[in-house]
Amino acid sequence: MAKIAVYGAGSWGTALAVSMGKAGHEVALVGRKLSEMDLMEQRRENRPYLPGVVLPPTVRPTGDAGVLEEAEMLVLSVPSHSVRETAQKIRAYLQPGTIVVNTAKGLEEGSHKRLSQVLTEELPHHPIVVLSGPSHAEEVGKDMPTTVVVASQNSQAAEAVQDMLMTPKFRVYTNPDTIGVELGGAFKNIIALCAGFADGLGFGDNTKAALMTRGIAEITRLGAAMGGNPLTFAGLAGVGDLIVTCTSRHSRNHRAGVALGEGKPLEQVLKEVGMVVEGVRTTRVAYELSRQYEISMPITEQAYQVLFQGADPRAAVSALMMRGKKHEIEEVALIAMGQGSYQENGPDGHGE
Structure with a gap:
């Protein structure tokens, strides 16, 4: 051996x-x-x-x-x-x-x-x-x-x-898709934080399901723009890891999100968790990458506002819910209308 x-x-x-x-x-x-x-x-x-x-x-x-x-x-x-x-x-x-x-x-x-x-x-x-x-x-x-x-x-x-x-x-x-596997594993921590926000605010399963589903959509958009295979994000390193991190009592990112949703300051939350909460650092990096690649990531953007700009988590949820009307599967809709490809991601090239 x-x-x-x-x-x-x-x-x-x-x-x-x-x-x-x-x-x-x-x-x-x-x-x-x-x-x-x-x-x-x-x-x-x-x-x-x-x-x-x-x-x-x-x-x-x-x-x-x-x-x-x-x-x-x-x-x-x-x-x-x-x-x-x-x-x-x-x-x-x-x-x-x-x-x-x-x-x-x-x-x-x-x-x-x-x-x-x-x-x-x-x-x-x-x-x-x-x-x-x-x-x-x-x-x-x-x-x-x-x-x-x-x-x-x-x-x-x-x-x-x-x-x-x-x-x-x-x-x-x-x-073989190293890029997709790494990005899926990194970005899902952001969505787990947001799922925790929702639980800390007292929201239910509907909210969490929406965050997870739309979360994997924006992860896939940025991941594909960075060279990952979209199919990878439907696998273990994407959807699989997202599910377990958003729903498990073992998840540090989810626990941290719950505490933040309850109104505790970030510094206190990180101290109470006692171990590294990777999603906090990753949120900043993903937000910067989304701007670099001109990819819309509304959930990530709101997480960034809560973590680093002092935004209220409840206001962040309202901002997500009140956005303009969209196709659910925008890339497929565009292709059907002969207006784009997967990489273009939306009418303005930026997805949602």
Whole structure:
């Protein structure tokens, strides 16, 4: 069986380590703080992030990054804003050709680059694979059936990761559309925040269904403009991840949105959640990208107004509901009338 290293001992890194360890792989779970990793080794449990999940004997918690030298595959499980810095920190340890699997779902602020692009810049001698899909750590750690998708420009690397991650309870698909897989995984967090806003305001299932449906429409518009395959957004990294993140009690983005909808300030909400809420940073990046590509993203725009401009969530909902009349499937309607193509997205080329 393979020697695998997981860098990042939060809930998701730990859950993946447990899953691969149960499959018989030798897994080094690498964390930043030596004292915390020593305690995890003694207790055989990551109590702060994944309580109740026992680490199998094949998983070795450690604070020593030197173990990365032995890894055939490295799973990088750090927040999106830490990916570049982490890659710079660990690249000296990696053997040439070691496959690097990124699990963070976000985009780099400032550059607007996808995380696989960041990793390719920092780790040019390593195949980069992206892992995404509907997969809460709390459920993977407890062996609940889960399906995910891996994507890479290197098909052999993607298939190798598929082989190493696949278990009877953890099914892995491959997809050649790295752009779509990454963007779907990143942008769905924005819609999950908005679903939380709605719940915090006391709205019902109708509202959430509308947000999710129209949310995937605007995600697909921007994703396609950026080079993603529209069909990818109908798959695990798109609709699948959107459903689980908008509806689950495990979702940090949804929890944060609920608190914001109840009127709590953003700074307090982030402190109370206690873990990274990727949707907050991603909202800013997606809003900037929508303006760059001239793609209408009304839900994202309202989320941006609430998060960064002090807008009231209830007023944001009213702004969405009172917009001008539209076709539901604008691209199809335009093609039927002989006026456009998918990429044009709307009468003015901007979608909704």
